[in-house]
Amino acid sequence: MKRRQFLKSLSAAGAATALPLPAVWSSANAQARNETLLVVTEYAPNNFDIHGVGTNRPGYEVTWNCYDRLMTHGEKTLSDGTKSYDRDKFMPELAEEWHLTPNNVTFKLRRDAKFHDGTPITAKDVKWSFDRAVTVGGFPTFQMKAGSLEKPEQFVAIDDYTFRVDFIRPDKLTMPDLAVIVPGVYNSELIKKHATEKDPWGLEYTKVNTAGGGAYRVTRWQAGSELVYERFDDWKSGPLPKVKRVIWRTVPSAGNRRALVERGDADISFDLPNKDFAELKAAGKIAVVTNLIGNGIGYIGMNVKKAPFDNVKVRQAVAYAIPYQKIMDAVLFGLAGPMDGAKPGSPLQTAWPQPHGYNTDIAKAKQLLAEAGYPNGFETTLSFDLGFAVINEPLCVLVQESLAQAGIKVTINKVPGANWRGELLKKDMPLISNFFSGWLDYPEYFFFWCYHGQNAVFNTMSYQDKEMDAMIDAARVAAAANDTVAYDKNVQGFVKKSFDEVPRIPLFQPTLSVAMQKNITGYRYWFHRQLDYRTIAKT
Amino acid sequence: MLHLILKRSALAIPSLIGVVIVTFLLTRALPGDPAAYFAGPAASKEAIEQIRVTLGLDQPLLVQFGRYIADLARGDLGNSLSTGLPVATEIRTRLPASAELTLLGLLVSILIAVPLGIFAATNPGSILDHTCRVLTTAGVSLPVFFTGLVLVYIFYYHLGIAPAPLGRLDIYFSPPSRITGFFLIDSLIERDVEVFLASLKQLILPALTLAIFSLAPIARMTRASMLAVLGSEFVRTAKASGLSPGTVIVTYAFRNAMLPVVTTLGMVFSFLLGANVLVEKVFAWPGIGSFAVEALIASDFAPVQGFVLTMAVMYVILNLLIDILYGLIDPRVRIEA
Structure with a gap:
């Protein structure tokens, strides 16, 4: 496509061609720029489909914007x-x-919703998509499981526009899990046409x-450098987005x-690195929006299966030797929530993350170490x-320096990104700096993955109790069971235990920041920490 | 000539076979585990095993190698996991981007360095000679990503005269249809002057960055070889015969001084391809170097193997070209295969 044709297609009326040339350029260009959003990010998607093998975070964003879920927040x-999205409020989408009911949930689908190719969206597409999510394995299946969505038999297409999910056990996370990225609705007939014997779910397609x-579809893609979204004008599952075209460049x-x-x-x-966000914020020319990442914590984890960290006093000593404030100032540039500094004796909350009672106290750390032998x-x-060296490297150097004061000599071991997960799985690193965040923003979800004796990969400390x-x-x-009394008691119980025994030391609650021109409105923080273009407008 | 080319190409085959084997083994010897990497953040041991089987990484090394060779024989370089596309497609679209940038960088470098070297040689010890020395030393001492960032900072961020460092074209232009893959050439074929100018604008800063980096070897080599030639007897004779200085320098001296310069050019071109990786990162250039580095970080084997193989083939071709050029420049040189 030549430039002129391209601009023409953007201008409202084809009649513009009759105008003298320079006028066409300037008016069309201005219009194109108003309806076009240019986004720059560090990484590009490697797969448009979250059901695929190894889809990266930018790929999640494509799935989120191009596929509808049954419900949204x-x-x-x-x-x-x-x-921000509202964790507790579900809204209709498809x-x-x-x-x-206690045993199932029945959805009534929109009758006017269509896929990008014009085929009506029916309950059998929903069923096929959910079957796919629980069958393909890997991340999507794992995420569905987190909401007790495990077997294809749970999903029933009653008629074209009625769809039922049967519960295999009562689980409060089932409904929220139906509104994450994974249970999107896919065009089953179209994908089946491209499926092969080796690839029955059409993942390659x-x-x-x-x-x-969904509200957008990808119309141009150059792997690793550029992706162009075009608005789907027939989208019925919500108010039509203002932005017609999104150009996403990798820089x-x-x-x-x-x-x-x-x-x-x-x-x-x-x-951007926190330092740049902090400086942009201070300069005030650009709008910078910063949100705490829900259910996310940066932490120091200690392997409790190995000496000396099998000793709770040693772990507490380390917790007293962490330079919390220095990390907040010099590493995070203030763009994080503190996890230390709960007042001694103050009651625990049911909210998570919440601060613990440790502070930087080298004398106490030394005393505890002596007591531990x-x-x-x-x-x-x-x-x-x-x-994640931008944060990890200075953080680990500060920790190293501070632990040395308490007598603990630390050698820093830098693990290349490709090896990190493999190393985590082995579970034999004695001390690590890491980060975890859960999409579903509930304390019991966090603790189930990070502290439970099932010893999931996120229980990096191998803590079992x-x-x-x-x-x-x-x-x-x-x-x-909606039993708030028992719920609060148990949440406070496990939070207290996690603080007392400190297999991992929460350091900070990280933030997600976005730098925007001041004429951009409608940005909303989402649990998946990617951009949702449907609410964004350019004025 | 054809006979020579064929003979030289045949000689390259053992080295290519070596490259195939070594890259295969090297990528496997890397400490990273692609299955763990691509299994995603939430993977269990079973999920990772499952992906290992999908990727065929559970097979013994020899079986994997056999499969790789079989694919290679069909021209299939495998799939890149990090971009999701066949490696051959990736290389086909990205190589022209890198080549266009590198060639233009080299051209700019030659246009500056060769006259600079000649001038320095004809006026040794002059202010200009010293300036040339300082300039080239500084250029080669600064890392390319630094020079690139400084140029962006000055010409884009402060002065606002350079276009945004956003790759090969401004976002409001569409690339010309693909004929050679070189935007400058394709846009001229399509007679689209606007796209030509737009892509030229995008090229200026990165090409300049590469040129600054490669000034030193070319300028120094031109100077040294010119000095040697200018001191030789035939130049003295030419001067004594009353030929104008211009004729002496260009026709007699420079032509004879060119041989070592061409050798240096071959070398410079190959290390520019390496320096390209960093320049591509700074200017968001969709080239082959940044692609290979990203693949390496993700332990994505296929692109790394494909990249090294492509580079090896390019080196073979480059050496061949230089040998042929030798013969054209100096008829006395007879290449023995």
Whole structure:
């Protein structure tokens, strides 16, 4: 396509061609720029479909914008005036309404919704998509399981516009799990045409094609450098988005991502280092929105299966030797929520994350080490993921420095991003700096993955304790039964235990920041930490 | 000539076979585990095993190698996991981007460095000679990503005269239809002057970055070889015969001084391909270097193997071209295969 044709297609009326040439350029260009959003990020999607093998985070964003779910979340305004999704409010998306009983939930689908190719969306597409999510294995199946969605038999297409999910056990997370990215609705007939014997779910096709009915579809893609979304004008599952076209360019250099938004060339700049966000915020020329990442914590984990960290006093000593404030100032530039500094004796909350009572107190750390039988300290290795070196590297150096004061000699071990997960799975690193966040923003969910004796990969400390497991399980049961008294008691119980025994030391609650031009409105924080273009407008 | 080319190409086959084997083994020897990497953040051990089987990584090394060779024989370089596309497609679309940038960088470098070297040689010890020395040393001492960022900072961020460092074309232009893959050439074929100018604009800063980096070897080599030639007897004779200085320098001296310069050019071109990786990162250039590095970080084997193989083939072709050029420049050189 030539430039002129391209601009013509953007201008409202084809009649513009009759005008003198320069006028065509300027008017069309201005219009194109108003309806077009230019987004720059560090990474590009590797797969448009979250059901695929190894889809990366930018790929999640494509799935979110190009496929509809049955339900979505409402919006709420946070105390600092920024907008966020509302964890507790579900809104219709593809389903107009639903009826929840203790054993199942029945959805009534919109009758006018169509896929991008014009085929009506029916309950059998929903059934096929959900079957696919629980069958293909890997991340999507795992995520469905988190909401007790495990077997194809649970999904029933009653008629073309009625769809039922049967529960295999009462679980409070089932409904929220139906509103995450994974249970999107896919165009089953279209994908089946491209399925092969080796690939019965057509994953190869959806990897580079959007086969959904969402508000956007991908119309141009150059792997690793550019992706263009075009609005689907027939979208019925919500108010028609204002932005007609989104051009998403990958710019690996953080300095350039900042320069582009500062110069006014890029509308939205994503994944900048905290330092740049803090400086942009202070300069005030660009709108910077910062939100705490829900259910996310950066932490130091200690392997409780190995000496010396099998000793609770050693773990507490380390918790007293962490330079919390320095990390907040020098590593995070203030763009994080503190996890230390709960007043001694103050009651625990049921909210998570919440601060613990440890502070930087080297004398106390030394005393605890002496009590534990390590009066002269010991030597250990602190490992971190080089993929997140911007935060991890200075953080680990500060921790190393501070632990040395308490007599603990730390060697830093940098693990390349590709190896990090493999190393985590082995579970034999003694001390690590890591980060975990759960899409579903509930304490029992966090603890189930990070502290439960099932020893999931996120329980990086290999912490196993029967009492802890009992409280986590009881909290899940209480949540499903809406028993708030038992729920609160158990949540406070496991939080207290996690603080007392500190297998992992929560350091900070990280933030997600986005730098935007001041004429961009409608940005909303989402649990998946990617952009939702449907609410964004350019004025 | 044809006979020579064929003979030289045949000689390259053992080295290519070596490259195939070594890259295969090297990528397997890397500590990373692609299955764990691509299984995603929430993977259990079973999920990772499952992906290992899907990727065929559970097979013994020899079986994997056999499969790789069989694919290679069909021209299939495998699939990139990190971009999701066949490696051959990736290389086909990205190689022209890198080549266009590198060639233009080299051209700019030659246009500056060769006259600079000649001038320095004809006026040794002059201010200009010293300036040339300082300039080239500084250029080669600064890392390319630094030079690139400084140029972006000055010309884009501060002065606002350079376009945004957003790759090969401004976002409001569409690329010309693909004929050679070189935007400059394709846009000229389509007679689309606007796209030509737009892509030229995008090219200026990255090409300049590469040129600054490669000034030193070319300028130094031109100077040294010119000095040697200018001191030789035939130049003295030419001067004594009353030929104008211009004729002496260009026709007699420079032509004879060119041989080592061409050798250096071949070398410079190959290390520019390496320097390209960093320049591509700074200017968001969709080239082959940044692609290979990203693949390496993700332990994505196929693109790394494909990249090294492509580079090996390019080196073989480059060496061949230089040998042929030798013969054209200096008829005395007879290439023995």
